[in-house]
Amino acid sequence: MGLRTPLHDEHLALSARMVDFGGWDMPVQYSSVLDEHHAVRRAQGMFDVSHMTLLELTGPDAAAYLRHLLANDVTKLKVPGKALYSVMLNERGGIIDDLIVYAPVPEQPELWRVIVNCGTHDKDLAWMQRQAASFRVSLRERTDLAMLAVQGPQARATVAALLPDAAGRIGELAVFQGFDAGGDWFIARTGYTGEDGLELMLPGAEAPAFWRRLLAAGVLPCGLGARDTLRLEAGMPLYGNDMNDDTSPLVSNLGWTIAWDHDFIGKDALLAEREAGAKQRLVGLVLEGKGVLRAHMRVVVEGAGEGETTSGTFSPTLEKAVAFARVPVGDQTEALVDIRGKLLPARIVKPVFARSGKALI
Amino acid sequence: MSNTPAELKYAASHEWARLEGDIVTVGITDHAQDALGDLVYVELPTVGDQVAAGDEAGVVESVKAASDIYAPVSGEIVEVNEALVDAPEIVNSDAYGAGWLYKIKVSDAGELDKLLSADEYAAQAH
Numbered sequence: 001m002g003l004r005t006p007l008h009d010e011h012l013a014l015s016a017r018m019v020d021f022g023g024w025d026m027p028v029q030y031s032s033v034l035d036e037h038h039a040v041r042r043a044q045g046m047f048d049v050s051h052m053t054l055l056e057l058t059g060p061d062a063a064a065y066l067r068h069l070l071a072n073d074v075t076k077l078k079v080p081g082k083a084l085y086s087v088m089l090n091e092r093g094g095i096i097d098d099l100i101v102y103a104p105v106p107e108q109p110e111l112w113r114v115i116v117n118c119g120t121h122d123k124d125l126a127w128m129q130r131q132a133a134s135f136r137v138s139l140r141e142r143t144d145l146a147m148l149a150v151q152g153p154q155a156r157a158t159v160a161a162l163l164p165d166a167a168g169r170i171g172e173l174a175v176f177q178g179f180d181a182g183g184d185w186f187i188a189r190t191g192y193t194g195e196d197g198l199e200l201m202l203p204g205a206e207a208p209a210f211w212r213r214l215l216a217a218g219v220l221p222c223g224l225g226a227r228d229t230l231r232l233e234a235g236m237p238l239y240g241n242d243m244n245d246d247t248s249p250l251v252s253n254l255g256w257t258i259a260w261d262h263d264f265i266g267k268d269a270l271l272a273e274r275e276a277g278a279k280q281r282l283v284g285l286v287l288e289g290k291g292v293l294r295a296h297m298r299v300v301v302e303g304a305g306e307g308e309t310t311s312g313t314f315s316p317t318l319e320k321a322v323a324f325a326r327v328p329v330g331d332q333t334e335a336l337v338d339i340r341g342k343l344l345p346a347r348i349v350k351p352v353f354a355r356s357g358k359a360l361i
Numbered sequence: 362m363s364n365t366p367a368e369l370k371y372a373a374s375h376e377w378a379r380l381e382g383d384i385v386t387v388g389i390t391d392h393a394q395d396a397l398g399d400l401v402y403v404e405l406p407t408v409g410d411q412v413a414a415g416d417e418a419g420v421v422e423s424v425k426a427a428s429d430i431y432a433p434v435s436g437e438i439v440e441v442n443e444a445l446v447d448a449p450e451i452v453n454s455d456a457y458g459a460g461w462l463y464k465i466k467v468s469d470a471g472e473l474d475k476l477l478s479a480d481e482y483a484a485q486a487h
Contacts, residue, residue: 314401
């Protein structure tokens with residue numbers, strides 16, 4: 001038996017298909033991955049993401065600690081509750097994890113929220129504690145909180161209608177920003193789908209009732225299957241697939257997240273890699289014909305060499321197979337993918353396929 | 362509960378087989394389509410291919426996973442269900458009817474006796 005979120009009984013009541021995900025019992029689908037995917041692109045869906053690790057950082061050195069720890073720079077966060085996406089690197093410039101950090105809000109002016117992945121929980125915490133030793137900062141894990149993602153063009157209006165006291169703030173909330181809604185509720189306009197929507201952190205004990213209210217309001221429950229197709233279409237990398245401890249952000253299409261003008265762990269290795277020129281790039285692939293792309297397929301780029309897909313799926317929006325692939329650098333626009341021994345043509349594109357309900361390819 | 366028609370024979374690898382004359386029609390079971398979820402791609406063998414019982418012959422893929430299809434009996438592929446190329450979801454909606462995959466002209470109809478009955482298959486597929 002794996003770890004259970006506060007919404008476990010809700011998933012069972014909906015006859016969700018449960019799978020092990022990083023040690024957690026999580027729903028992979030309730031009805032149909034395609035229906036769940038389209039609900040988020042066209043209307044609204046909700047995901048239990050309580051398996052994610054929620055950390056709170058406090059102490060006079062919290063900001064300095066985060067600057068040292070992260071390749072992106074928290075001093076960019078000028079607005080309370082603003083969110084920042086960053087990678088956390090090892091000394092070799094390899095990615096330990098990717099995460100979201102939220103700047104403090106006026107109600108808790110010294111509290112930084114950090115959301116890291118569930119599969120990396122143990123090594124992240126060990127690394128973060130080790131680095132914290134030379135800073136006046138303390139880390140606290142909030143296992144008592146649940147986390148819900150309500151995503152899709154109708155999501156914000158639906159949540160606002162259910163939370164009249166927070167409706168005004170939800171209505172005017174800027175993208176990538178959160179606020180304290182009281183009673184240990186934190187509501188942010190963030191997500192992992194390429195659609196508008198919210199992520200809510202709330203007391204685990206209150207999560208089942210709120211889940212049922214969302215259900216009654218017509219929000220479709222969505223599992224990890226749709227979460228993966230949505231994030232892949234939206235061009236969002238997945239830790240463990242598209243990046244890991246041995247890949248740098250420069251070969252993971254994450255160069256844009258590096259704030260070069262501050263010092264951070266792994267910077268020297270990145271500078272050396274940049275100086276020498278990155279050897280690989282992470283690209284998008286769209287299969288020309290029929291079939292499905294999966295992770296770990298061999299990719300042949302004529303004139304450049306060979307690489308490999310890191311994530312792949314059937315894109316419900318494009319109705320074509322799409323993938324991320326790490327290939328040797330070059331300006332080629334075509335590749336061949338080895339699917340069960342056949343080399344099939346694919347187009348090399350920017351690794352973002354669909355967002356805001358629209359195909360981008 | 363998945364549906365397992367009594368008149369068909371089954372392979373443990375989740376194919377069904379229906380004998381009519383010397384032609385065996387092959388598909389995947391309702392249990393298999395349900396476990397895979399929304400099918401988005403079907404790769405069929407080529408008409409004229411010779412297959413032996415247990416050979417890989419075809420692949421079905423859902424959003425989540427790819428699954429090999431194994432020929433339940435030996436013989437020659439005489440027809441494939443072309444409709445599935447553009448509409449693989451037919452396998453989800455009608456696994457035992459319009460969602461058939463291909464037809465084999467059997468070399469030895471006795472091979473069907475080695476397959477499972479509906480009850481035997483239902484017991485092991487749970």
